[in-house]
Amino acid sequence: MIEQWKLLKNPRLAARFDLIGMVTGLMLVFFMFGHAMMLATIVFGIETMDGLSMWLEDLYLAQAGAVAIVFVVLIHFVTAGRKLPLRVNEQRMIWRLTRKLSHLDTWLWLVQAVTGMMILLFVAVHLYFVLTTFPIEAVKSSTRVASNFGYFYAPMIIVIWLHLGIGLYRIFVKWTPFNRKILKVFKWLLILGFIADSLLVLKTFWAIGLQYVN
Amino acid sequence: MQEYRLEEYPGLNLYIALNKIREEQDSSLQFDFVCRAGICGSCAMVINGRPGLACKTLVSTLSRTITLTPLPVFKLVGDLSVDTGTWFREMAERAGSWVHTDKEFDPEAEEERMSNEKAIEIFELERCIECGCCIASCGTANMREDFMGAAGLNRIARFMIDPRDQRDGADFFEVVGSDDGAFGCMGLMACDDLCPKDLPLQAQLSRVRRAMAKAAFAPKKKVAF
Ligand code: HEM
Numbered sequence: 001m002i003e004q005w006k007l008l009k010n011p012r013l014a015a016r017f018d019l020i021g022m023v024t025g026l027m028l029v030f031f032m033f034g035h036a037m038m039l040a041t042i043v044f045g046i047e048t049m050d051g052l053s054m055w056l057e058d059l060y061l062a063q064a065g066a067v068a069i070v071f072v073v074l075i076h077f078v079t080a081g082r083k084l085p086l087r088v089n090e091q092r093m094i095w096r097l098t099r100k101l102s103h104l105d106t107w108l109w110l111v112q113a114v115t116g117m118m119i120l121l122f123v124a125v126h127l128y129f130v131l132t133t134f135p136i137e138a139v140k141s142s143t144r145v146a147s148n149f150g151y152f153y154a155p156m157i158i159v160i161w162l163h164l165g166i167g168l169y170r171i172f173v174k175w176t177p178f179n180r181k182i183l184k185v186f187k188w189l190l191i192l193g194f195i196a197d198s199l200l201v202l203k204t205f206w207a208i209g210l211q212y213v214n
Numbered sequence: 215m216q217e218y219r220l221e222e223y224p225g226l227n228l229y230i231a232l233n234k235i236r237e238e239q240d241s242s243l244q245f246d247f248v249c250r251a252g253i254c255g256s257c258a259m260v261i262n263g264r265p266g267l268a269c270k271t272l273v274s275t276l277s278r279t280i281t282l283t284p285l286p287v288f289k290l291v292g293d294l295s296v297d298t299g300t301w302f303r304e305m306a307e308r309a310g311s312w313v314h315t316d317k318e319f320d321p322e323a324e325e326e327r328m329s330n331e332k333a334i335e336i337f338e339l340e341r342c343i344e345c346g347c348c349i350a351s352c353g354t355a356n357m358r359e360d361f362m363g364a365a366g367l368n369r370i371a372r373f374m375i376d377p378r379d380q381r382d383g384a385d386f387f388e389v390v391g392s393d394d395g396a397f398g399c400m401g402l403m404a405c406d407d408l409c410p411k412d413l414p415l416q417a418q419l420s421r422v423r424r425a426m427a428k429a430a431f432a433p434k435k436k437v438a439f
Pocket residue numbers: 018021022024025026028029032073076077080081082083084112113115116117118119120160163164166167168170171400
């Protein structure tokens with residue numbers, strides 16, 4: 001007897017999808033690092049951030065980048081999202097197991113699956129508002145944050161860094177025999193560090209924005 | 215869920231506790247054991263939510279109320295008894311769990327030599343007692359019936375490093391180059407954390423995954439049926 005999937009034209013597709021899911025995940029990780037650094041320029045003042053965003057827009061890097069990232073997110077969603085428990089039976093099984101197992105890594109995978117889907121929504125809303133009010137300017141962003149959009153960004157920040165940190169950790173766990181105790185320390189340092197950093201930047205935007213609202 | 219009460223004493227383990235319950239309180243209680251020394255793998259069950267071996271678990275390390283359930287994934291025989299045998303047999307057949315070689319076996323000849331390190335490395339993976347804890351604790355195996363699990367991928371790794379096995383990357387890819395094999399694993403590592411024999415499962419899962427990713431990009435071999 002022969003398993004029929006082996007007769008398909010390309011039985012290597014599962015491997016390709018797995019790798020594409022990882023590579024797009026990594027691309028988004030590096031994008032997020034860059035994105036966080038660019039936003040952090042607000043700490044040096046409105047002019048610094050505006051200078052950077054103008055430079056990126058003049059080179060069309062911001063526009064092209066936004067389009068590219070949308071594609072990467074969609075590809076990532078399709079390839080990495082293959083592992084999502086979409087059937088009711090799968091959801092019941094994983095939920096039953098996770099609840100009882102008291103095993104943090106299994107919980108965190110569930111966190112990753114849920115935050116992944118949340119990111120999709122967050123990104124859609126975020127891109128809509130940023131792109132319809134293009135170009136990006138510090139004052140515009142700050143007033144947006146201060147006019148209560150900050151309550152949208154704060155959870156988005158937490159959700160994204162959680163997803164990213166857990167994902168990066170799991171890439172190492174799946175592909176290398178590195179000591180997991182050490183990887184775990186790095187994972188939490190990364191997650192908590194970036195959440196703290198992003199929330200501080202958000203606070204800066206908020207403070208600047210408050211001067212312009214009203 | 216049935217409830218039994220039992221007096222605890224020092225050194226009491228779950229295997230003895232279950233036997234006492236069966237002898238003194240409920241002769242119909244079903245559970246498996248053979249070796250009572252953590253060698254045969256029959257007595258695996260879910261202990262307070264976590265798969266483990268009853269004979270290796272001291273009652274004193276657990277809460278006052280202990281909840282025991284059968285291992286998930288495997289077919290239920292009754293009470294705490296599940297059929298791991300059929301699952302592992304199927305897995306072994308799928309994995310081609312024997313040394314594949316076209317060399318003629320000569321019973322007179324001296325056995326081929328293997329370096330000591332290699333032998334120890336293989337032996338380390340051979341220590342799997344097929345208890346099924348890694349399968350029962352694995353999110354993927356719980357969701358997807360055909361997933362080979364850590365025990366299955368560990369078996370593949372065992373033959374991958376065996377110099378006598380002539381199968382190459384493409385041959386192994388046929389077996390585990392799919393979402394039922396190497397790429398099904400999502401890296402939850404419950405298997406690695408819960409294996410009662412402390413097998414280095416993370417290292418084997420990643421070894422097989424790397425080899426299969428490499429095989430996916432190797433030039434195609436003509437496959438004839
Ligand atoms: C800022 C955006 C995002 C970043 C930085 C990111 C990063 C990552 C990384 C690094 C991984 C690990 C890849 C792997 O395990 O091979 C991952 C996995 C995953 N991502 Fe994302 N991701 C993002 C957005 C999304 C979105 C929008 C979804 C949509 C549902 C999603 C769903 C998933 C899922 C389900 C996994 C788990 C795949 C698995 O278990 O193998 N991610 N992500």
